[in-house]
Amino acid sequence: MSARFDVPEVDAFTRTYWDAAAEGTLLIRRCGACGRAHHYPREFCPHCWSEEVSWEEASGRATLYTWSTVHRNDLPPFADRTPYVAAVVDLAEGPRMMTELVECGAGDLAAGMPLRVAFREGKPVFRPGG
Template identity: 75%
Template sequence: MMPFPDASVPETDAFTRAYWDAAAAGRLLIRRCAACERAHHYPREFCPHCWSEDVAWERASGRATLYTWSVVHRNDLPPFDARVPYAAAVVDLVEGVRMMTEVVECEEAELRVGMPLEVAFRREGDGVAVPVFRPAPSRIRRSGADR
């Protein structure tokens, strides 16, 4: 029986190397089309909206909202079997890109559609970092009377 490949470490190639190098440095990249000005993710060499090849890397803010999720309680495939339960999710980046990811540092009962999130990076083998999202810190400021 052949062993499963390590699914926690992405396969990089010459095209996606910039994305994974940025993630290892704590930056999230997306692609933006110069022809139609729309952003997209996952990284592709052409725009999925207008098919232009005039696309470039752009640093994303790392801010997002939760679009949907599913808490996985059982997964027999390594390395996911050691992580259960985990929240597989789809998030909407403020740049207008929808991205598949995982929500971390959040209890299942706290997950809500539209909740504000921020990017974090899970460190894997060989210096690889995978973008995940966690609840954004509260941006509510207290007045002087509340302090």
């Protein structure tokens, strides 16, 4: 079996995030000092640099910010998935997140459309829905 390039490298810090995702829960981090949420998970707040951050379950709601349809990707297992839609979404809690859109055609997409989180093999992806 060849190497896969869609499998995250889990470490001691991100294990909480990936374990929750494997169970169908999207987590974000929230700063206790400034109150702002952020994603991707970090051990400090990227807004005020406080280390007073904790895990929080996200609502799973988002809006589409931008996207691109990928027609060619030779890295395993992406070649078997083309075309697919790589996207940036705005989570309801505020952070922006890179992801993949599923269950929709590129012609059905519009900036600002409502999305809901879904999970594929323990990784968050988004699909249309309010």
